[in-house]
Amino acid sequence: MKKETKTIENITITIERKNIKNMYMRILPPNGEVKVSAPLFLSDNEINNFIKSKKDWILKKQKYIQENNIKAPLKYDNGEKHNVWGKEYELCLIKNDSVKHVLIDEEKSMIYLPVPKRSTIEKRKKILDEFYRQEMKKAIPPVLDKCTKIVGRTPSEVKIRKMKNWGNCRYHDKRITLNLNLAKKDPICLEYVMIHELCHLIEFNHGKKFKKLMDKFCPNWKEIKKRLNE
Template sequence: MSTKKSIDREQITISNITIDIVRKDIKNIHLAVYPPSGRVRIAAPLQVKDDAIRLFAISKLSWIRRNQRKFAEQERLPAREYKQRESHYFQGKRYLLRIHEADSPPRVVLRNKTYLDLYVRPGTPPEKRHEVMTRWYRTQLKKQIPPLIEKWEKIMEVCLNGWQIRQMKTRWGSCNPDQKQIRLNLELAKKPDTCLEYILVHEMVHLLERHHNDIFVAYMDKFLPNWRQLKVELNKLPVRHEEWGY
């Protein structure tokens, strides 16, 4: 998602649905329903009147409700306690965590198709176990990203100046077209590699088109024809227990 500064923010409520309104220097009205809670957001041009926005929202109520139901049915992962045989995901696959206490540096080993082995010192609390796992996820994601960037730079004929991994609570990725830099959510390490690639392509397309308009969609269709299917797959996967604003 491109980094575009919002001019104004407000809210309206229609049929018990609260809708965030963001006014921007754009040409068309854009509607989105975000996982996991089904938050609704309308981005509207500066000159569009309130009544026009309300009528637009009313016309889209059935679409909004349908997408909110999808997210309501999405599986939620409870808060991780980092204990024996707890479920953890890596590259879209579910693994059982095995805790090994030993007087040695902490590490994580992907043992086979079933187990993730976490080695920690005796008495290591859950928050420290979380830190070890987070470092491991970051390391794995750092290995996945460079080959994908190299691949898509050639296909799109663009060049990134840099990329970062962030623990983001509001989106899967972001792009700064002016600086030619992207950020990717650390949680993507837990998703299938095809979903990671979809988000990467999405953000890199913003180097060619800043806004989510017809030109942007045309680029996505050209470079990644199955991107809609991948988006659905990404949003069907289990999400963390906390509320997201993406």
């Protein structure tokens, strides 16, 4: 594989020549880096013309990535940044059979992630997700106790899973489900989501009555919601 970087039409391009049949282009977050995979037999002129023909599309894609703060896919590798309860930590992989659990060094702001010698991204992700799950399990009981006293309602069960919403409430059986990723956010966000879902045990929809309940039980809920979704 041959790799080179060149500037075409004021756009910096990384070109990788491979034993492939077709040419491919990727615009990568977070900085809109342009990567082109090209067959070994293609001439420089053919590659240049291809990139020039895609200039408008490249600029449009780069603008979208920057304006929407699109982040690069996580690789769960050394030096990568991950949050725990609203604080940023640097990930450090440790290949040590005697270490079985994720370790946090508050002073150095490090997360030590024990991994097998030949770990995949999916395996490392699974290990870190399990750490977040345990963090949620520890955090929920005191938050639930506090919030049920505020709202005056108690769920039948509180579950944890990965989901698109931060939480949901099944009104008919009083079951609340919380997003695993709340363990990455400021602890006040967990309280806000818990109060939000408990209020659904009183008012199922998000109408005026529901918002009045939120104003009553969590006066700064709009500010917390904004912080949660940042």
